[in-house]
């Protein structure tokens with residue numbers, strides 16, 4: 001993502017729950033899935049909702065960080081690999097595994113996980129155009145120059161009245 005995204009897309013907890021549940025509805029017909037691999041940390045929250053809706057109890061993580069500095073993507077660092085028992089599913093192809101993340105932006109993170117699980121099903125709640133081809137299922141597309149603000153990154157703050165020069 002570019003250093004300063006022009007548009008902001010703030011998401012409340014209610015909205016995120018609704019969108020994650022909508023993702024589960026879409027995934028319902030795409031399974032069955034033996035396990036979920038969630039890409040931490042952002043994937044943890046939608047993975048919990050999807051796991052509950054699809055009654056999947058085998059949950060693994062792959063821990064990847066790349067946005068070390070706000071809105072600036074750096075080098076991708078894999079902090080924890082996928083457990084070999086999960087990687088062995090589908091005869092080592094990842095077939096039957098559902099990979100969940102909160103969003104796909106450039107697609108770099110998802111592409112790295114695809115190399116680990118080539119036949120897994122990739123799902124995100126939100127997708128930007130550049131990353132869209134890497135995911136199999138998503139709910140809402142936002143433009144590439146939009147920054148999505150998640151509820152776990154935000155708090156309630158005072159809003160100046162519009163008449164006093166507040167910007168939309």
Ligand SMILES: O=P(O)(O)OC[C@H]1O[C@H](OP(=O)(O)OP(=O)(O)O)[C@H](O)[C@@H]1O
Nearest residue numbers: 040041042066067104105106107108109
């Ligand atoms: O498609 P990309 O351009 O690769 O970006 C998408 C990734 O970036 C964010 O994770 P981040 O690295 O910020 O770590 P976090 O999930 O711990 O916040 C987001 O949760 C995705 O995993």
Ligand SMILES: Nc1nc2[nH]cnc2c(=O)[nH]1
Nearest residue numbers: 001067105146147148150
């Ligand atoms: N919170 C957040 N993290 C990101 N990582 C890559 N793109 C985004 C984004 O739009 N919002």
Ligand SMILES: [Mg+2]
Nearest residue numbers: 039040041042
């Ligand atoms: Mg992430």
